[in-house]
Amino acid sequence: MNERALTALRKTCDVTLLEMRFAKRPRDIARPTIGKLLTAFYLSLRLLFELWRKPDALYINFAPTGGAFYRDGIYVLMSKLFGVPAILHLHGQGLQARHESRFASWLQHRAFAGQTAIILGDALRHQLAGLDCQSKIIANCLPDEAFQITRSLSGDITPRLLYLSNLFRSKGIDDVLAACAILRQRNIDFALDIAGAEGDISVGDLERLIDTFGLENHCLYHGLVDAGCLAKLLSKANLFVFPTRYSNEAQPLVVLEAMAAGVPVITSSIGTLGDIVRDGETGRICQPGNPEILANRISDAFTQTKETQDMANAAQAFCRAHFSKTRFDHDLQQLIGQVVS
Template identity: 50%
Template sequence: MSKRSRVIAMVQLPPPMHGAAKMNLHAIAALAKAFDLHVIEMRFARNLADITRPTIKKLLIALLLAVRLCFALPRSQALYISFAPCGAAYYRDCLYVLLAKLFRVPAILHLHGRGLPLMRRSPVKFWLQKRVFAKQTVVLLGEILRPEITGLDCNVVIIANCLDEDAFAAPINPDWQPETPLRILWLSNLFRAKGLETLLAACQRLKDLGFAFDLTIAGAEGDIRKAELEALITGYGINSNTRYIGAVRAEDRRKLFDQSDLFVFPTNYTNEAQPLVVLEAMAAGVPVITTSIATLPEFVLPDQTGWLCPPNDPDKLALTMIEATRHPANTNKLRHQARLMCETRFAHARFTDEIGKTVSAVLTQSSSQ
């Protein structure tokens, strides 16, 4: 039996739970099957509210991880890193990739978000980014994200996210008929940029039009706390139509989807790339309304698998929710097509295979040089 190549994986793992952390779990599971995997966990926060908050403690942890990386690199053949494309974490991850280059270890930079163009707006920043990315392999979540690496001399691989292996275990209901009142679901961590206030405003429009609905909001507190959310709901005058149930366990998410008529996610998050929760809703057979940003237009296809609205447009969002209920046969067709797309394009086995092949190709190229 041949000796397996040693690969370092520098990743964020839950807690706290968010899309990138969940995908990192899938990635290290896939890599552990094919390689001698050494995981260096990048844990800087225990809750969502602290993720973007800079502290001295985070700086010290980052430096400690750099030391650990230096000890691990001489015995490794590749570095796989969940690379932060913006913010202070971007410079931290740049340091880690440059250390790998110093030890002549090739890096695979997996981008779960957007923001690289913002980090190269000055000549000095552009020089740094080109130096970090030159001759490395970058994993993007979709073709539409190629502008992220414009002008960078790097190898690009497109690998979409995946769903859990049991995502398609249960069949979806064959027919879709909306309840009265319409059951609307929001499921995400409570961040302003995810468009929650846009949804609340759209629901206010529904109420003004006399359209009956019940809105369920589920998710852990982020930069919107429970008290502030309750104040927002009161301000929009939809208390009697809205409930907040807090964070939802992974095993309860499917039940929540099954109890919903529409999943509405009007995100305008500047770092958004490919939100897993949209894929989860589509796989569960819930009709999806979201926004036309990031890779969402690649798989939420108007008149095929869902609806897209402009960000920050509660009037259009309200009209789209009403439209979805007026043509139940068409909505039913769309949700079945969405489920089929998820089964093929976002399968767990496909992701595992593509991640493994990408790292293997990097190792092969490195050994031939």
């Protein structure tokens, strides 16, 4: 999404990019290191230099939680010192959790006061309650290629489930495996494709979980996949399962990618997902942390084939209408114009 925003901004603005790359691997994102501190300090010096040149606005992918919240909050305060308006793009949720210290609360209110915040959907508007800022809803988007995946399914093959996300427990991979074990006990045939980089679950941990649940003959782990491999996995999937319970989840692109490809979706209603995956209409909603219910949802999807396909068709049409890059570019460019003017 950062790349998409940069492309959109460069169509209408002269953009200077300060790349905020602090972690090389997904599993390192939440880990504080000396290297991250040095990078943050170096970026603050570069930002000071750019702010001194008086740009029309600062656009920042603002982290709502963790140590990155303090870093980004200080960056925004720096822009205020120079009289440069800031646009804070929130790709996650968690601002209302900033009560661990008076400084965190003060920083949150000062950083957002008088600025413009972008949120991904109306379900996240509560994050900005009590903050003296303007808000704008700009949902994520998908590239045109996401809508061009051709599904190659056959009615006489084993149904294929797809789990696509980095291997974090909060993203629901353990729930998926537990639900699959229940399906196996019910003698329901399936195959599970798992794709994603290591998180707080390593490849070894995943292999042990698969062995514990007795799913050795049902699972295939693909590791971190590129766009081509992702397209192949989506084209062969009968069902996409993503029972995330990640507290900062806002609008995961993996769900949108599955919907755009016409793959039936089962997910939780966290963040904006409840507005996108409408239960029984554009997909199935499952309570996170409950493998028994997830297994039932998967079983229903297998047996209620017409209803499942109708939901997938409706989801694909919904994505075409609301998550195109043309719409995203227009909304972001319009907002920039309003802020600068």
